[in-house]
Amino acid sequence: MKRLMIGNESIARGAYEAGVKVVSSYPGTPSTEITEFIAKYDGIHVEWAPNEKVGLEVAIGASIAGARAMSCMKHVGVNVAADPLFTSAYTGVNGGLVLVVADDPAMHSSQNEQDSRFYARSAHVPMLEPSDSAEAKKYIKLAFYLSEKYDTPVMIRLTTRVAHSQSLVDEESRNNIELKEYKKDVSKFVMMPVMARGRHIVVEQREKKLLNDLENNEINVNRIEYRDKKVGIVCSGVTYQYVKEATNASIFKLGMVYPIPTKQISEFAKSVDELIVIEELEPFFENQLKAHGIKCHGKSITGLQGELSTGAILEKYLGKTINKPNKNLPNRPPVMCAGCPHRSVFYALNRLKCTVTGDIGCYTLAANYPLNAIDAVVCMGASVGMAHGFDKAKSEKSKNLVAVIGDSTFVHSGITGVINSVYNNGSSTIIILDNSTTGMTGHQDNPTTGKNIKGEPTYKLDLEMLLKACGVEHVLVVDSYDILAVKNAVKEAISKDEVSVIIARRPCALLNRNYPKPYYVNQETCKKCKACLQIGCPAIENLENNGVRINPELCVGCGVCTQLCKFNSILQEV
Amino acid sequence: MNLDILIVGVGGQGTLLASRVLGEIAILSGLDCKLNEIHGMSQRGGSVVTHVRMGDDVYSPTVLEGNADYIIAFEKLEALRWSYYLKENGKIIVNDQEILPMPVISGKEKYPSNIIEHMKKTYSVLDIDAISIAKEIKNPKSVNIILLGIFCALEKIDLDLGLKAMLKYVKPQFHQSNTIAFNKGYEIGKRY
Structure with a gap:
């Protein structure tokens, strides 16, 4: 039966169905719910690691032992986990090993908008990017399969709009796969210079083989959708959904975003009059295509910052006028909660x-x-x-x-x-x-x-x-x-x-919501000095008549503001 | 049927439950559906928006600006803030409540006056004091359910189907009180 799931739940469901046995992650928006959803299934060891590096190392260990293993993190978490990631690409795997990374274009909840696709290219590991929840489940299962078939860690890239969007997903049963046998193999798993030199050759050969299989459609994850042949658009992830809706162009949809089949895309380019690349953040596809002599453009249209959307494509690419927000309204920025x-x-x-x-x-x-x-x-x-x-x-x-x-x-x-x-x-x-x-x-x-x-x-x-x-x-x-x-x-x-x-x-104010009675301002003794406003509590309101009041609906009775009032005018309700 | 809906409010008001009920309505109606929600830092008392899209084939999880059939707003300023998403003959169902944002609380900016009248000049607006109704029916937390009931009546969604979708996402001990709230909203919506 089909059910609505956010992309993160669907990744969790897919990993469960793929027989994942060990999951170790560090929370980070927009990736957190993946690991929380996996924790609801029995028969899987799931844990919060102290950081992403430890999380990935735990997954690597479990993989070497023969289990299917996974680690999930936000984009900046991969910076922390980059050390084990790069060398696990050399060792390869025993049980399937998957790293799920959630990028945050537009920085809804992040300090930068780095593009994780470069990690896949730098580490020489394949990366898949689903465009909705159903594909997220399909791709995580494919990722475990590819990991074992090509003896490589596999990355899955989500973006906020896939991680936190719900769409319909079919639930299937779990594949209870046996542990693979562990055989000691120092030339594969001990990365000191002499072994690592040998493994670097393996990494390059593996990538060549994988790319070859991709070009020959033995890995069936990319697809062409012919529509109007005047324009062909190369895209992936949620951007595919926007392109599908905003244009009538033919589409080369990349399910695997690294490596990319430049021969196939070159053929596709010949079948259309003009080739456009629509991708969020960096010109990752565009520059690779240009390096292969494929004429295309993309970033000159879409720019490098933020998210795209159906509206952004209509506006930037097709020159349509799109409604804009009213900038004269008071902002409602996130704030620390009352009682924080x-x-x-x-x-x-x-x-x-x-x-x-x-x-x-x-x-x-x-x-x-x-x-x-x-x-x-x-x-x-x-x-x-x-x-x-x-x-x-x-x-x-x-x-x-x-x-x-x-x-x-x-x-x-x-x-x-x-x-x-x-x-x-x-x-x-x-x-x-x-x-x-x-x-x-x-x-x-x-x-x-x-x-x-x-x-x-x-x-x-x-x-x-x-x-x-x-x-x-x-x-x-x-x-x-x-x-x-x-x-x-x-x-x-x-x-x-x-x-x-x-x-x-002092515990977070949202943990135990058994709040004491709220406080109020005694308007008769209040001198309107507004010292209490300096603490920035959302429950303390500046009144138009120059006074101050405490909103009893928001006040959680922490009483911190009473320490600011020199006139004892903030009192607790009885 | 193709429907694009925005549910808007302030972090912590319970917009997510409302979107899940709408998603269930889509499933029960045999439609494709996508929802987009915001988690994380922006939730901490910030402006929140959930996109709900249903139809034969839904691609983007977010609604195109100027294309929403409905905005269901839990708070007035948020209704106005997101109103640019509405299509020309679209409808706004707005809970007549003011929640002051930090720049207003601290006295730096003013909460806009006459929001409802202002919106009525451009859009079809159904404003409702859902908090008072919720208190009347002795279920102060049912504002979202009342608004959903109104939406279902306006969109002529079968009452039983709407109820069934709603009850799936409400804890059993609140089934009875929320059924009353939903019916109440449905009655109000039918009058428009």
């Missing part, structure tokens, strides 16, 4: 006029008005290393310097930064925002929560003990809601000539 424990910590940093290196999580929103409390954000874990570098540059602003990082992000890649700072005589101050969850991606457990992906109890990483072991003598634990305590802890830490860590602890 991060808010009070950043308020304290704002008041202390700290220079703050930030990190990846909901708390990145503290860079916005009115908290304005972050100076730099680059990637997962970077706050710690950047603070150390800022400190060593000995600028005037190094004195009030603080790194801020979430608990899950700290485990992901902040720990090595701390070890580095201590080892190299740093003196930076690091705040770990421990909200007992991985918040932004939708509340996944992590090594600090004491629960695994299935919610079962497991060892809870003790941050205090870990920091001591790294050589941090000065570890302070404060309640995130207590602004004065946070301020005092920061003042003390930055005055010390050693690495200090403050753990600001």
